Amino acid sequence: MSHGDVDPELEMTSPHWMHREAESCPRMHTIWRLERWRSSMLLLIGLALCVLRAPGCSATDTDIALDAKATLNHRIQSLDLLVFVFLLALTVLTIWLFKHHRVSWLHETGLAVIYGLIVGAIIRYAGTSATLVHMQVEPQGVPTYSDKLPPDTLWFRYPVNQTNSTKLPEGIKTYAYVFRGQVHDVDENEIDLKATFDPEVFFNIILPPIIFYAGYSLKKKYFFRNLGAILTFAIVGTTLSAFLIGGFMYGCVKLMPNYLSSSFSFLDTLYFGALISPTDPLTILAIFNDLRVDVNLYALVLGESVLNDAVAIVLSGAIQNYGEHYSDTGEFETTAFLRSLSDFFSIFLLSLMIGAAMGCLTALMTKFTRVRDFPLLESALFVLMSYSTFLLAEATELTGVVAVLFCGICQAHYTYNNLSEDSRQRTKQIFELLNFLAENFIFSYIGVSMFTFPKHHFDAGFIITAFICAAIGRAVNVYPLSWLLNIRRKPKISSNFQHMLFFAGLRGAMSFALAIRNTVSDARQTMLTATSLIVIFTVVIQGGAANFLLNWLKIPVGVDDETEQLNNYQVHSSDGYLQDVEGGGVGRGKVRLSGGTDSNLDTSVDGPNGSLGGASSGRRRNSHEKAILARIWGNFDTKYMKPLLTHSRPTLLETLPVCCNPIARLLTTTQQLTQDGSEFRRVDSDSDICIDNDTGNGLSQDATGAVPGSGVGVGRRNSLSRVSIKYTADNHHLLASYRNIE
């Protein structure tokens, strides 16, 4: 199979038969690279085929040589990808083996990293050489540079060797060369990126499904309940940690005797602080999930790590903008700083809004069309709209990753309720799989790239400092903020939980992606190496030790979702909210229904957990203050957003003022009007309850909550669990995937 057009994406590698000629050419910089492994693999595979197939090209013509080269490049590219795919398959099989034998000291991401390291080492040390031929050129005739930019394309006239071809009469051919980037060190034997991917691949292909799935599968109930703490940790904590690490690193680097002190600017270390601050949920949450750890701890760790990824990417963008556009000197300038600050907030908020808007648009589409009659079309629409959110944000110079996160949250919150059963399963399963593959790919790649990525720059001093700073940054994020939160928070975050939060600060995909994005300077290369090592260390060692630490810190594990709902004093079911709404004149008959039908259901009732079972007296006061935003939003959401975007009750006819009735009727579907309460409840069963309702007749709710195990309390709480149990029983084979959303 030959490839007529040379693929511009292919990186050029000269095959073996070029070595001799390359050396004899004085103006060409020849670079040798270890690539024997690939050649030998190709040889082995090819050998079997050669027996059957006719001997190939008689490569004497430049055209044919180019064609052969393009084919070889395609094969090498396929082989590179094949290595990663096999690596993933191997990881999958080993994960199964580990799960099967209940090995808990190494988790799947750790495994992926370790396999990656092994394969990377093999590629590096068992490799053979290949060449890249460079040639210095200058403009034809007298050069005139009247443009700010170098030309997009160079046209290079090249005399073609013609030994036996009669097809091409002319002796000179013109070849086009497209702009690639700056050569930073002309003298150095710069090794080109090989067996490596374009860093932008991580941002445009690998990260979006991971982040979307994080939003789509967010345990909304517990997430919103801990929203205050999560936002504090994610936004304040991450920013604080970034600046602290940045400052501390800058001081340390300047104290170092070597050349590093000159190559690092404060912006560089600040960038490092921003990229090393976000935590990765993956490994730790896999363990939490397996052990069914305390749900509040779970929500804190998950929520924080989801949001701080978004914060970190915007923060690092703002820092980069500060350095490149706003600041002339690289030193502190007030206007430049303010510009970056406004960048940070505006990009974050606008991305959030675009994501939320696209999510709501999808909800409207699925509500007002009967596209759910054709689940395939519905799923396709869902996927397309979610992906277009990312593209839209990127096209408007916002941050696609942030947009996709909030799109995911909206899709789960609204659209999911409108989907057909088939589409719910399908979208969950697809994104679950995509997420799994993308995550394992990125961790494998982190391992492989430790050996194959040519721009690593090892500096022991920097790496040790980076490890210490990363730990300090995490500590500053967790302990002071927990103390601050505990002033007003009931239940308090116990010190054991704080230790676990500190320890759960693994670094992962986002840190690596941000580090590998820009590796032009020595400073950036050193940062990449340090980041890779921190990621590998935290994922493999911390991830492996998490299990033991959970034991050691006596964190409650094996907590049933159901039991937890009884124990947790802050749970407020949708019934509770509907009581509120009833107080406002809507939602008739809901409470009686739920209280009556489910009170005979019973579960094992554990005693309240020590750290969580605080006094309920202080809490009533402070939740008034703390949760006012959440309460207003929850009210607005249930009254206007959900009736508008989903088929839920109460309808807009009931919640909007009478004068708006015509519009309300237009925005209310027949299904919404005709369905009975029980159906609504089931449809809505996996959506969240995010209201801290100590107001109105929420008081009675509170009272029952304070007496765990009392008949009414159990009944009311379990009404929710019951629905979810029935729900999962219908789809027992999907239990695993539903865990995260329910």
Next chain:
Amino acid sequence: MSHGDVDPELEMTSPHWMHREAESCPRMHTIWRLERWRSSMLLLIGLALCVLRAPGCSATDTDIALDAKATLNHRIQSLDLLVFVFLLALTVLTIWLFKHHRVSWLHETGLAVIYGLIVGAIIRYAGTSATLVHMQVEPQGVPTYSDKLPPDTLWFRYPVNQTNSTKLPEGIKTYAYVFRGQVHDVDENEIDLKATFDPEVFFNIILPPIIFYAGYSLKKKYFFRNLGAILTFAIVGTTLSAFLIGGFMYGCVKLMPNYLSSSFSFLDTLYFGALISPTDPLTILAIFNDLRVDVNLYALVLGESVLNDAVAIVLSGAIQNYGEHYSDTGEFETTAFLRSLSDFFSIFLLSLMIGAAMGCLTALMTKFTRVRDFPLLESALFVLMSYSTFLLAEATELTGVVAVLFCGICQAHYTYNNLSEDSRQRTKQIFELLNFLAENFIFSYIGVSMFTFPKHHFDAGFIITAFICAAIGRAVNVYPLSWLLNIRRKPKISSNFQHMLFFAGLRGAMSFALAIRNTVSDARQTMLTATSLIVIFTVVIQGGAANFLLNWLKIPVGVDDETEQLNNYQVHSSDGYLQDVEGGGVGRGKVRLSGGTDSNLDTSVDGPNGSLGGASSGRRRNSHEKAILARIWGNFDTKYMKPLLTHSRPTLLETLPVCCNPIARLLTTTQQLTQDGSEFRRVDSDSDICIDNDTGNGLSQDATGAVPGSGVGVGRRNSLSRVSIKYTADNHHLLASYRNIE
């Protein structure tokens, strides 16, 4: 958000502020292109953001200009992709609308094409201009060309304008340019590919899921029953059609008075013949599916179009190899021809073997591990193994598309039976969705590219000839081969069926992908234009008219799969086969079980269909001859392959000679030994029955088959239907997706 490294994949577009300078530079070729639409869209979106955001870069430095350019390119790329994603979303919504209102004269692919055309026209005529700056360069100093190949990278020293930057002291920077390809017409204002994708994207990203899904969802039962006809049409027919079209086109082109006659070689027209011969199943099968058309016709159309894609891609590769490597003159040479022929067969067979081997490997993996306990891991493994098949074939210079097709068939035949229920659903749904998105994308793109692809070359004479030749080629494929097949075939392919087969020869994705792969010469560009038009015409017009034609030709529609099984005299259930095996000493008790438990089940029994209800006398004789290969294979499959690769009974312990018992025990799972017959039957219910068993005690089977409606016959047939009904009832929401496999 700025992008530090310039992405090499981005095509370079100069922003507005470059126009003036570009013109003032005498050595730069400036090309203007319509792109106002993009800029205005960006402007509109950007405007809203500008209010909130601080004014951007003070672009005076080359670095900043390059950065801004990279960012702009990223935005334009995102926007291009966004256009396609929105187009797909729009298509999805319109398809729903059409399905909802039961519009049958336009199908989804036709719709995608039409929307694509509209958007393409808008892009073309509402566009604005952008520039690509070229510069002619020559080697620094005295050029020495001792190499066969042009250098991989050019290093270009460029003086940087520095007005206000103090960060970069040096005035000269070196930029790297990577090899792109040959410039074919230096004088022509060659427009670079924009709003277009690399043709290799089609082969490496879009086609594989489509082809894999075709294999994975093949209605195997009917496929194998019509295997002879399908293979004849696909292999003999496609090759015949390719050579006929090639020859005829060559004659016509040579008669044309214009320049075309000189630019076309016979190989070019032959290549055109190969690329226009494969038919596309999509539109027509969607209609067939909706109308539940006769299953044999369905199987013929589907099977042929699936296989002839594979044949065409290998054939076109062989033709290209002939031209590029084997033949020196471009004229007919016996050795070169034989080489190409051996290429054709060896590549096809080796690709087939790699695909089948990887499918079997996956089956073994899923059989001998308990990875099915973790459906997510299982699905991931399945996807990874399937994708690695494609990569493996590409890395060994075989045809990935062919490998992936046969991998899909093996996965459905063996692996599917080992998968957990969750993974079955998930893999089906995922590939169904991928297939849907990929197909609609390619058809949208065909529409858009009619206007935006810069290398179209309209030539009315060639296009008209191409239309006529395509029709003739199809006719030659269908009618003579049907006549030939009808000599021995019972039931015969009726003339109405032949007309429908002729008419169902829509051209689609594969033709377009092959045509757009290589557009270097005038001849190839003319072929691309003709192919695009043929695809658009056949998909929109023929696809739309299929419904009416089905009526007009009185082809039976609304045929129930179940009823069909009763009517069709050639159906042989697995029970029938097991009787055969029982004759050989295995499969004890199976027949009694199936005959006994299900005979009380009844269905509506229609009279035998006219065209299919042939006399059973002639058929017994000829199926001996015709189906001998299928019979041997079916025997081997049930005796050795299925017991080895799946959990099916009989086990290898029963089928292998006694001396092999230790090995057989090793290859037989406990599950295989402990399960009872009924479980086996259910697990295996969606697999095929491909044996024409007129031998042994299959005679009794035949006798009952010849008396439709008799108790035994109905009972035995329905035992299959029963299983499938129970099966689908369990998964009622998946009915649609299961239709294709069951």
